[in-house]
Amino acid sequence: DLKEKNLDEAVKHFLAASEVAPDPARAALAMRAVEELNRGSREPEALKLLEETVKKGVKSPEILSELGDRLVAAARLPDAVAAYTDAAKASPADPALWELVGELQIKLDKPADAEAAFRESLRVKDRGVVHASLARLCQARKDTSCVKAELDQALAKASGEEPRELLDIADLLASLGRTADALALLKGLA
Numbered sequence: 001d002l003k004e005k006n007l008d009e010a011v012k013h014f015l016a017a018s019e020v021a022p023d024p025a026r027a028a029l030a031m032r033a034v035e036e037l038n039r040g041s042r043e044p045e046a047l048k049l050l051e052e053t054v055k056k057g058v059k060s061p062e063i064l065s066e067l068g069d070r071l072v073a074a075a076r077l078p079d080a081v082a083a084y085t086d087a088a089k090a091s092p093a094d095p096a097l098w099e100l101v102g103e104l105q106i107k108l109d110k111p112a113d114a115e116a117a118f119r120e121s122l123r124v125k126d127r128g129v130v131h132a133s134l135a136r137l138c139q140a141r142k143d144t145s146c147v148k149a150e151l152d153q154a155l156a157k158a159s160g161e162e163p164r165e166l167l168d169i170a171d172l173l174a175s176l177g178r179t180a181d182a183l184a185l186l187k188g189l190a
Helices: 002-020 023-039 043-055 061-073 077-090 095-107 111-124 128-140 144-157 163-175 179-189
Strands: none
Touching: 002 023, 002 043, 023 043, 023 061, 043 061, 061 077, 061 095, 077 095, 095 111, 095 128, 111 128, 128 144, 128 163, 144 163, 163 179
């Protein structure tokens, strides 16, 4: 069909351009090819293209983050951890990438690795949402003094700018039996 042929041509041209472009433009052109594949609902091809692009040495934070997202969608969590870790190292000012690594490590039942990733995130930027994640790790290992310390930090560092942050902290409070505090926090959010 003509639409598919045009899509294939667009992807082919973006990839050809990325092969000869200077380094800063290579990633942007490869991402344009990925966007075209997404627009055509061809996600498996987009994942394959991202993996090939990284193998060719294009390792920008955008490419690596997108690769991580695709690998999560494909349920390839260990590979996603590697991609997000590389993205975090390539983007040292972005604490969210280390937070993603930590969340995936929890799903992979690697609490020590999750804690290390969360600590890296805090090193970049001290945020309440990450302290809430650390408190959950402490809660899982039944370390009440650690839970209290991390919860106190979560409450102190919560900016209120991210609704997810307040929701996570409220959920943590509720899980600790502090429903009145959780409701008060949610009321403030509303």
